[in-house]
Amino acid sequence: MNRYAVFGQPIAHSLSPRIHAAFAAQFDIALDYRAIEAGRDTFAPALAAFTRDGGCGANVTLPLKEDAGALCAALSDRARRCGSVNTLVRVGDAWHGDSTDGAGLLHDLTRHGIEARDARVLLLGAGGAARAVAFALADAGARELFVANRTQARAQALADALDAPARARAWDTLQREPAFDLVVNATSAGHSGDAFVLPCAAIGATTACYDLSYGNAARAFLAAARAAGARVACDGLGMLVEQAAESFALWHGRHPHTTPVLAALRG
CATH class of the missing domain: 3.40.50.10860 (Leucine Dehydrogenase, chain A, domain 1)
Known part of the structure; x- marks a missing residue:
């Protein structure tokens, strides 16, 4: 086996x-x-x-x-x-x-009717998963990509590495940014169980919010996004399934059906 x-x-x-x-x-x-x-x-x-x-x-x-x-x-x-x-x-x-993280994210955004192309995107976090999705969003045609991280140097390093128009932002300056089309949370903050403080000015009635985490780890961010008036707030369970499908295809040469697997997990 x-x-x-x-x-x-x-x-x-x-x-x-x-x-x-x-x-x-x-x-x-x-x-x-x-x-x-x-x-x-x-x-x-x-x-x-x-x-x-x-x-x-x-x-x-x-x-x-x-x-x-x-x-x-x-x-x-x-x-x-x-x-x-x-x-x-x-x-x-x-x-x-x-x-396969980036491909998994893009597949799940499509499932939710969220467009990355021509979008003004805020990415929270600059770790391994954040880096993967940042490049995927840039390749998908994001119009602007802002990277915010607790450690400013890491955010700047990621922004500098991207080919697309990308800028690093200090966390405490996000309140001065106008609303984004898409806000992606790639931090691990939700795993600590603490409340998530979102830059509410950066979220408007047309903003889609997406957390790479799922379950308890995503609840604080999703609650904050809904309280800020986001039009949709999604967890990353679909991304988990989609990136897994990409991995499975690399190993076995066959791409599995993801919809029934995701439905079973949601159920």
Whole structure:
């Protein structure tokens, strides 16, 4: 049986094993997909042990997406550009890294009727997932992309790396910005359970708000977005399913149907 895994910390809550089991059932593929707890200090040895046990593919989540590339012999163009890896593919005796987060986000935005092309976008956060979706939004034709992060230097570094018109903004200056078309939360703030303080002036009646997280981790941001008057507020469960489908296709050469899997998770 082919062995796959998702690495991250914390990881016990991950829905990825359930998602990939559902995908595999669509094609009668037998696979062993499990969640493996690993932090930044333990990821390399954990991946090495997984490799020795016959691992042939893996997903990578917080806080490892920027570290994973260093363990790869080769990177896809999109992973190299954004400096983030969420999918590992075993090729011969080495790992190849790819990033499917951006594609997953764009597929889910389309599902919700949210357009990235010609949109004025505010991205909150500048970590591994933020970098992946920033490049995807730029490639999709975002008219303007503003990056805000608690650490201003990280926001500036991401804005400088993008080809599209991109600007870094200090968090406390967002109140002076006019309303955006799309606000994407890529911070990990929701995982702490604290209230999310949004720059309300940046959200108007035509603003779509999207959190890359889902479940409890997305509740604070979504509540703040609705209170600020956003026209729609979505969590990232659909993105999780869509990026998983892209990973599955890289491993198995077949793209699964995502709609029934997402419906089952929502149910």
